[in-house]
Amino acid sequence: MAEAITPRSQDYSQWYTDVILRAEVADYAPVRGCMVLRPYGFALWENIQQGLDKRFKATGHQNAYFPLFIPQSFLQKEAEHIEGFAPELAVVTHGGGEKLEEPLIVRPTSEAIIGYHYSKWIKSYRDLPVLINQWCSVVRWEMRTRMFLRTTEFLWQEGHTAHATFEEAEAETRQMLDVYDDFAAKEAALPVLKGRKSDSERFPGAMTTYTIESMMGDKRALQSATSHNLGQNFAKAFEIQYLDRQNELQHCWTTSWGMSWRIQGAILMAHGDDQGLVLPPRLAPIQAVIVPIYKEEVDRTPVLEAARRLKKSFEGSIRIHLDDREEHTAGWKFNEWEMRGVPVRIEVGPKDVAKNQVVLGRRDMPGKEGKKFVSQDGLTAAVQALLDEIQTNLYNKALKFREDNTREPKNYDEFKEAVAESFARAWWCGNAECEAKIKEETKATNRCIPLDQETSKSGGMCIYCGKAAKEKAIFGRAY
Amino acid sequence: MAEAITPRSQDYSQWYTDVILRAEVADYAPVRGCMVLRPYGFALWENIQQGLDKRFKATGHQNAYFPLFIPQSFLQKEAEHIEGFAPELAVVTHGGGEKLEEPLIVRPTSEAIIGYHYSKWIKSYRDLPVLINQWCSVVRWEMRTRMFLRTTEFLWQEGHTAHATFEEAEAETRQMLDVYDDFAAKEAALPVLKGRKSDSERFPGAMTTYTIESMMGDKRALQSATSHNLGQNFAKAFEIQYLDRQNELQHCWTTSWGMSWRIQGAILMAHGDDQGLVLPPRLAPIQAVIVPIYKEEVDRTPVLEAARRLKKSFEGSIRIHLDDREEHTAGWKFNEWEMRGVPVRIEVGPKDVAKNQVVLGRRDMPGKEGKKFVSQDGLTAAVQALLDEIQTNLYNKALKFREDNTREPKNYDEFKEAVAESFARAWWCGNAECEAKIKEETKATNRCIPLDQETSKSGGMCIYCGKAAKEKAIFGRAY
Numbered sequence: 001m002a003e004a005i006t007p008r009s010q011d012y013s014q015w016y017t018d019v020i021l022r023a024e025v026a027d028y029a030p031v032r033g034c035m036v037l038r039p040y041g042f043a044l045w046e047n048i049q050q051g052l053d054k055r056f057k058a059t060g061h062q063n064a065y066f067p068l069f070i071p072q073s074f075l076q077k078e079a080e081h082i083e084g085f086a087p088e089l090a091v092v093t094h095g096g097g098e099k100l101e102e103p104l105i106v107r108p109t110s111e112a113i114i115g116y117h118y119s120k121w122i123k124s125y126r127d128l129p130v131l132i133n134q135w136c137s138v139v140r141w142e143m144r145t146r147m148f149l150r151t152t153e154f155l156w157q158e159g160h161t162a163h164a165t166f167e168e169a170e171a172e173t174r175q176m177l178d179v180y181d182d183f184a185a186k187e188a189a190l191p192v193l194k195g196r197k198s199d200s201e202r203f204p205g206a207m208t209t210y211t212i213e214s215m216m217g218d219k220r221a222l223q224s225a226t227s228h229n230l231g232q233n234f235a236k237a238f239e240i241q242y243l244d245r246q247n248e249l250q251h252c253w254t255t256s257w258g259m260s261w262r263i264q265g266a267i268l269m270a271h272g273d274d275q276g277l278v279l280p281p282r283l284a285p286i287q288a289v290i291v292p293i294y295k296e297e298v299d300r301t302p303v304l305e306a307a308r309r310l311k312k313s314f315e316g317s318i319r320i321h322l323d324d325r326e327e328h329t330a331g332w333k334f335n336e337w338e339m340r341g342v343p344v345r346i347e348v349g350p351k352d353v354a355k356n357q358v359v360l361g362r363r364d365m366p367g368k369e370g371k372k373f374v375s376q377d378g379l380t381a382a383v384q385a386l387l388d389e390i391q392t393n394l395y396n397k398a399l400k401f402r403e404d405n406t407r408e409p410k411n412y413d414e415f416k417e418a419v420a421e422s423f424a425r426a427w428w429c430g431n432a433e434c435e436a437k438i439k440e441e442t443k444a445t446n447r448c449i450p451l452d453q454e455t456s457k458s459g460g461m462c463i464y465c466g467k468a469a470k471e472k473a474i475f476g477r478a479y
Numbered sequence: 480m481a482e483a484i485t486p487r488s489q490d491y492s493q494w495y496t497d498v499i500l501r502a503e504v505a506d507y508a509p510v511r512g513c514m515v516l517r518p519y520g521f522a523l524w525e526n527i528q529q530g531l532d533k534r535f536k537a538t539g540h541q542n543a544y545f546p547l548f549i550p551q552s553f554l555q556k557e558a559e560h561i562e563g564f565a566p567e568l569a570v571v572t573h574g575g576g577e578k579l580e581e582p583l584i585v586r587p588t589s590e591a592i593i594g595y596h597y598s599k600w601i602k603s604y605r606d607l608p609v610l611i612n613q614w615c616s617v618v619r620w621e622m623r624t625r626m627f628l629r630t631t632e633f634l635w636q637e638g639h640t641a642h643a644t645f646e647e648a649e650a651e652t653r654q655m656l657d658v659y660d661d662f663a664a665k666e667a668a669l670p671v672l673k674g675r676k677s678d679s680e681r682f683p684g685a686m687t688t689y690t691i692e693s694m695m696g697d698k699r700a701l702q703s704a705t706s707h708n709l710g711q712n713f714a715k716a717f718e719i720q721y722l723d724r725q726n727e728l729q730h731c732w733t734t735s736w737g738m739s740w741r742i743q744g745a746i747l748m749a750h751g752d753d754q755g756l757v758l759p760p761r762l763a764p765i766q767a768v769i770v771p772i773y774k775e776e777v778d779r780t781p782v783l784e785a786a787r788r789l790k791k792s793f794e795g796s797i798r799i800h801l802d803d804r805e806e807h808t809a810g811w812k813f814n815e816w817e818m819r820g821v822p823v824r825i826e827v828g829p830k831d832v833a834k835n836q837v838v839l840g841r842r843d844m845p846g847k848e849g850k851k852f853v854s855q856d857g858l859t860a861a862v863q864a865l866l867d868e869i870q871t872n873l874y875n876k877a878l879k880f881r882e883d884n885t886r887e888p889k890n891y892d893e894f895k896e897a898v899a900e901s902f903a904r905a906w907w908c909g910n911a912e913c914e915a916k917i918k919e920e921t922k923a924t925n926r927c928i929p930l931d932q933e934t935s936k937s938g939g940m941c942i943y944c945g946k947a948a949k950e951k952a953i954f955g956r957a958y
Contacts, residue, residue, distance in 0.1 A: 027596065029546040030553070031583060036596055039541035039611060046542065062518035063525065067508040068547075068585075068616055068632050069569075074509070090548075091573040092585065095631075096620030097566055104510060106547075106571065106585070117506065117515055126806070132518060137547055137615075141575030152574075153547050327605070 005339070007274045012218040013146075016269060019276050020147050023340045025268070033145035033152030037261070040340065043285030044264060045155065049135065051187040051283070052157060052259060055179045061131045061159060066113050068136075069104040074112040078237040081111065084204025088140040090152075106139040111205065111230070111256055114160045115238030122252060124243045125164055129172070133159040148265030149222070149479045156260035162240060162252040166231070169253035170208075173229040176257040177210045180225040183259075188267050189280040189394035190214045191402060192224060193474055195448025200432050203256075207231030213447045213474065215402040216269040219422055221447045221478040224266050227257035265479075270398050277341025278363055280394050281387035287319040288383055289337045293330045293349040306353045310346065310379065317380055318387070338363060343390050344383055364390050364397075406474075415463050415475070419444035423476040427469035429462035438464055438475065447474045484818070486753045491697040492625075495748060498755050499626050502819045504747070512624035512631030516740070519819065522764030523743060524634065528614065530666040530762070531636060531738060534658045540610040540638060545592050547615075548583040553591040557716040560590065563683025567619040569631075585618040590684065590709070590735055593639045594717030601731060603722045604643055608651070612638040627744030628701070628958045635739035641719060641731040645710070648732035649687075652708040655736040656689045659704040662738075667746050668759035668873035669693045670881060671703060672953055674927025679911050682735075686710030692926045692953065694881040695748040698901055700926045700957040703745050706736035744958075749877050756820025757842055759873050760866035766798040767862055768816045772809045772828040785832045789825065789858065796859055797866070817842060822869050823862055843869050843876075885953075894942050894954070898923035902955040906948035908941035917943055917954065926953045 005022060006014040020026050025041035028034075037045060053063075069092060076082045085108045092104040107113065118130060135157045142150050159176060163169040177194055184190040192212035202209045206228035214224050234240065235251040244250050271278040281287050292307040294300050307322055314320040321342075323333050330347075337345060347359040358379065362370040374382050405422040409415040418424040419442050428434065428446065435446050449471050462469040484501060485493040499505050504520035507513075516524060532542075548571060555561045564587045571583040586592065597609060614636045621629050638655060642648040656673055663669040671691035681688045685707035693703050713719070714730040723729050750757040760766050771786040773779050786801055793799040800821075802812050809826075816824060826838040837858065841849040853861050884901040888894040897903040898921050907913065907925065914925050928950050941948040 027599070029592070030550055030595060031546055031548045034546040034548060036546065037544040039543045042543045043541065045544075062522065064518045064521045065516040065524075065616075065634060067510055067513040067515065068618065069510045069513060071509055087576055089573075089575070090571050090583075092569050093572045094568075094570040094582075096568070096622065103573075104569075113508070116509060120506070137544075139547065143575065155544060 005274065005276060008217060008272075015272075015274070017147065019268060019272055019339075023277050025277075026147055028147075031152070033142050035147055035151050035153075037155070040285060041264065044267075044279070044283055045261060047283040047285065048187070048263060049157075051183050052179075053135075055183060056133050056157075056159065059175060059179060061133045061161075064132045064134055065136065066110050066117065066134060068107055070107050070110075070113045072103045072105055074116060075105055077112065078205045078234055080233070081205035081237075085109070085140070088142070090139045090141055107136075108138055108140045109256075109258070110134065110136075110138075110158055110160065111234050112238070115234045115240060115254070118160075118162050118252070118254070119238050119240045122162060122240060122242050125245055128162060128164045128242060128252070129168065130162040131159075131172075132161065133157055146479070148261055148268070154260050154262070156258050158256060158258045161255045162235070163254070164242065164244070164250070164252070166253050169231075169255050170229050173208070173210060173227045173255045173257065176255070177212065177225075177227040180212050180227065180257075180259055184212060184214065184224060184263070185395065187280065187282045188263060189282075189391055189398060190224065190266060190270055191395060191399040193448060193450055194452070195450040195474065197226070197448060198430075198432070198435055198446045198473070200435055201446060203228045205230060205233050207233065210451075211448050214266050214270060215398070215405065215423065215476075216266065216479065217272060218269075219405050219476075221423065221474075221476040222262070222266050222269070223447070223478065224263055225257070225259035228255060230254045230256060271394055272341070275335075275366060276339030278394065279341035279343060281343040281391045284341065284343050285319065286321045286337075286340070286342045287387055288314065288321075288344040288346055289342045290320065290322045290346045290348065291330055291333050291337070292322075292324060293347055296350075299350040302353050303348055303350060306376075307348050310348065310358070310376065314380055314383070318383055338366065344386055346383070360386060362386060362390055364393050409463065412463055416442050419475050419477065423447070423474055424463075425450075425472050425474055426463035427460035428471065428473040429465055429467045429469045430471070431462070431465065431467075434462055434464040442475075444475045444477050447476050447478060449473045484753065484755060487696060487751075494751075494753070496626065498747065498751055498818075502756050504756075505626055507626075510631070512621050514626055514630050514632075516634070519764055520743065523746075523758070523762055524740060526762040526764065527666070527742060528636075530662050531658075532614075534662060535612050535636075535638065538654060538658060540612045540640075543611045543613055544615065545589050545596065545613055547586055549586050549589075549592045551582045551584055553595060554584055556591065557684045557713055559712075560684035560716075564588070564619070567621070569618045569620055586615075587617055587619045588735075588737070589613065589617075589637055589639065590713050591717070594713045594719060594733070597639075597641050597731070597733070598717045598719045601641060601719055601721050604724055607641060607643045607721060607731070608647060609641040610638075610651075611640065612636055625958070627740055627747070633739050633741070635737050637735060637737045640734045641714070642733070643721065643723070643729070643731070645732050648710075648734050649708050652687070652689060652706045652734045652736065655734070656691065656704075656706040659691050659706065659736075659738055663691060663693065663703060663742070664874065666759065666761045667742060668761075668870055668877060669703065669745060669749055670874060670878040672927060672929055673931070674929040674953065676705070676927060677909075677911070677914055677925045677952070679914055680925065682707045684709060684712050686712065689930075690927050693745050693749060694877070694884065694902065694955075695745065695958065696751065697748075698884050698955075700902065700953075700955040701741070701745050701748070702926070702957065703742055704736070704738035707734060709733045709735060750873055751820070754814075754845060755818030757873065758820035758822060760822040760870045763820065763822055764798065765800045765816075765819070765821045766866055767793065767800075767823040767825055768821045769799065769801045769825045769827065770809055770812045770816070771801075771803060772826055775829075778829040781832050782827055782829055785855075786827050789827065789837070789855065793859055793862070797862055817845065823865055825862070839865060841865060841869055843872050888942065891942055895921050898954050898956065902926070902953055904929075904951050904953055905942035906939035907950065907952040908944055908946045908948045909950070910941070910944065910946075913941055913943040921954075923954045923956050926955050926957060928952045
C-alpha cells in the first residue's frame with residue numbers, strides 16, 4: 001500500500017483502476033477483457049446477490065440454471081436479437097477433440113435457450129406465470145473494456161418470465177424495475193433515474209426496455225440495470241404457447257431483466273474519494289474494523305484483550321474485522337482500511353481501555369469531524385446506528401450531487417454546455433435522428449425518458465430540431 | 480403426473496431418469512450432454528450450496544471468481560494435467576467475429592488459471608495460506624452422459640489453496656475431505672467411505688487424491704467429492720513462490736478440492752424409492768406440505784382457514800408449502816408430493832379442525848406405519864422433531880444398506896461374485912496392473928483405499944496376484 005492512488009481530479013479513469021487493484025477488489029485476467037473478482041470484491045458481490053435474491057424471492061421468483069452453450073441456430077430465431085448480438089459472440093467450434101457439427105455460442109444472454117425450454121414446459125394457463133431467475137456469467141466480446149463496466153465475461157442475474165397477457169408482462173417489467181430501484185437506493189445508496197429507453201437503445205428483440213441510470217463521480221451516467229417487456233416477439237420465435245381458459249392456443253407474453261457486476265463499478269465510482277473506496281454499510285464486506293493502538297509493551301495485552309472482547313461482542317450482528325497484525329503501525333492500518341472503504345473504524349488504545357471507551361471514526365467523514373468517543377457499553381447499538389447514518393448520508397450526498405449536476409437547458413447552445421459537464425433534462429421529439437445528431441455533436445446519449453415526467457401536458461419543443469415534443473429525456477455522457 | 484415411474488427393480492437407470500423428469504428436478508438441454516436445473520432441483524442445489532459454503536467459511540475460506548476462459552498454453556504447463564484433460568476440452572476459436580490468435584479453453588477445472596494468479600499475488604510467507612473457493616460451472620466433453628452424474632457442463636465448487644509447507648497442504652486436503660464427509664452425513668444423509676485414490680484414479684497433476692465414495696440404491700459406487708494434495712507440481716509449473724522467514728524463495732504447496740451437482744444425483748439415487756424421490760429434510764426445498772381435505776362445500780372455508788393458519792405458524796422455521804389447488808384431489812396431491820420427495824405431509828380435514836389436530840405422514844415410511852395424529856398446539860416443534868427423526872432414519876438406512884452389501888471375499892472367485900452385486904473390501908498389493916486386470920475381468924474399479932484400515936499390521940495377500948499387500952481397498956462397479 002506504499003504507492004498513493006491517483007487523485008480523481010487528475011485522472012478519474014486511472015483513479016478507478018488504481019482503487020480496484022490496490023484494494024484487491026479485482027484483477028486483470030490473462031484473457032483480454034476478462035477479470036478476476038478477488039475475495040474482497042466477491043464478498044461485496046455476495047452481499048449484492050443476497051440483497052437482490054431476497055427481493056426476487058419475495059416477489060415470487062425462483063432460481064434455476066440453464067446451459068452455458070446455445071446452439072447457433074437458436075439465436076437466429078429472433079431477427080433483431082441475433083442482429084444485436086452477432087458482433088459480440090464467442091463461438092465454440094471444437095469439443096472433445098472434434099469439430100462440432102453446429103457451432104455453440106457461449107451465452108451472451110439466455111432468452112433463446114430459455115425460450116426453447118418454456119415452449120416445452122408451458123402447456124396451459126395454469127402453468128402461468130412462470131417466474132424464473134438465473135445467476136450466472138455471460139460472454140460478450142467487447143473491444144474496449146473497463147473493469148466491471150464493460151468486460152468480456154461478466155457475472156449477472158437474468159430474470160425470465162412468461163405471462164398470459166400483455167398487462168401482466170408489463171406489470172412484471174415495471175415491478176422488477178422498482179425492485180432494482182429499491183435495491184439501488186436502500187442497499188447500494190445509489191439514487192437512480194427510472195425511465196424508458198429510446199428505440200435506438202432498446203434491447204435487441206424487446207418491445208420496451210426500462211432502465212435505471214445513476215450518476216458517477218465524474219458526472220457520467222451508468223446504466224445500472226434494465227428490465228424488458230419482450231411482448232410476444234420471443235414467444236412467437238420460440239413457439240411459447242398456452243391453452244387459455246377457453247381451450248384456445250395463445251402466445252405468451254415474456255419479460256427479461258438483469259443486473260450485473262456493473263453495479264459494483266457504480267458503487268465504487270459513485271461513492272469513492274481520493275483516499276479510496278467508500279462502501280455503503282449495508283453491502284460492505286467489513287462494516288467495522290477494530291484497530292488496537294499501543295506503543296509500550298505493557299499496554300499490549302490489555303489493549304488486545306479489549307479489542308478481542310469487543311470483536312466477539314459484535315459477532316452475529318455486525319461484519320467485524322480485528323486488525324491485530326504486528327508488522328504494521330496503527331497509522332498504516334488507518335490508511336489501509338480507509339482505502340478499502342470500511343465504513344467505521346474502532347480505535348482502542350490504553351486510555352480507552354482505562355476509560356471503558358473507544359474512538360469511532362467514520363469513512364464518509366475523514367478527519368476530526370467524523371471522530372467521536374463512545375462508551376464500550378452498548379457499543380454494538382451505537383455502531384449499528386452509525387452505520388445507518390452513514391448509509392443515509394451516502395445516499396443523500398449522491399442525490400445532491402446528481403441534482404446539482406442536472407441542468408434544464410433552454411436551447412441547444414445551453415444544452416451542449418450542459419452535457420459537457422452534467423446531465424441535461426430536455427424536451428425530445430422522439431425522433432431517432434435528433435438523438436443520433438446529438439450524440440455525434442456532443443458525445444451525450446439519451447439515457448432515458450424518465451417515468452416521472454412533469455405534469456405539464458402541453459409539451460414543448462425538441463431541444464435539437466425545435467419540433468413538438470411530448471416528453472423530456474435525460475441526456476448525458478455515459479459509460 | 481399420470482404416468483407411473485418405472486420400478487427400480489425393472490430398470491434402475493430408467494427409474495432414475497423418470498424420477499428426475501417427472502419431479503421437475505431437471506430437464507435435458509438441446510446441447511448434447513447438457514442439462515437444465517429446474518427450480519425444484521435448483522432449490523435443492525441452493526441448500527447444498529449453503530450447507531457447504533458455511534462449512535468453507537467456518538474453516539477460513541473466502542469465495543472469489545476466476546474467468547471462464549483459459550488460454551490453451553496455460554493448460555499445457557503441467558504435463559499430467561493437460562494429458563488428463565486434453566480429450567475433454569471445449570475450445571473457443573472465434574470471438575467478436577474474428578478468429579482468435581490463441582484458442583481459449585472453456586475451463587474444465589481452474590488449477591491453471593488460478594495458479595497463474597496465485598503466482599502474481601503471493602510474495603511472502605505473510606501472504607500464506609491463501610484459502611479460496613469458487614462456485615461456477617465447468618465443461619468437460621463427455622461421450623456417455625447421465626443426468627447429474629456425468630454432464631458436459633456441470634455446476635460445482637472448486638477450492639484452491641496455497642501453503643508454505645507440505646504438512647499444511649496435507650492437513651488442508653484432509654480437512655476438506657472431512658468437511659465433505661460431515662456435509663454428506665449430516666445434510667445429505669449419505670454415509671461415505673473416506674479413502675485415498677490409487678495412482679490410476681488420481682487427479683491429473685495431483686500428488687495424492689482423496690475421495691468420498693457412497694453407495695447408490697443399485698449397489699454401485701458414486702465418487703461424491705475429491706480433495707487433492709497437489710504437492711509442488713502446480714507451484715512449479717506456474718511459479719507460485721514466496722519468500723520465507725529467512726528471505727529465501729520457496730515454491731508453495733497447493734491443494735484443490737471439489738464437489739459438484741453429482742452429489743444431487745447421489746441424494747436422489749441413494750434415498751429414492753419406487754414412489755419417487757425421498758429427500759433428506761435438511762436439504763429438501765419443501766420440508767412439509769399441507770394438504771387440505773374436504774368433500775362438502777360447507778367444510779371448505781374452515782379447513783382452508785386452518786391450513787392457512789398452520790402455514791403461517793410454520794413460516795420462518797420450516798420450509799412449508801400449502802397445496803390449496805382446486806383442480807386436484809387430495810389423493811392426487813399425496814402421490815404428487817410423495818413423488819417429489821417431501822419429507823412430511825400434513826393432512827387437515829373437517830374432523831381434524833374439530834379436534835384441533837392434524838395427520839402427519841412421513842415420506843420415509845409410506846402407509847399406515849408412518850401416519851399419526853398430532854395436536855395443532857406445538858405443531859411446529861412436533862414437525863421439527865419428525866424431520867430430525869427422518870433425517871437420522873435415512874442415514875441409518877443408507878448405512879445399513881451399504882454394510883449389508885459390502886463383502887470381505889477370501890479369494891478371487893469370491894471376489895468376482897461379490898463385486899457383481901456389492902462392494903468388496905480386499906487386500907491389494909498396490910500394483911496398477913492388478914487393478915487393471917480386475918477392472919477388465921469384473922468391471923469393478925478400485926474405489927479407494929480407506930483411511931480407516933484395520934489395525935492389523937501384518938498385512939495380507941493381494942486378492943488378485945496373491946503377493947504381499949499392506950492395505951485393503953474397496954472395489955465395486957461405479958458410475
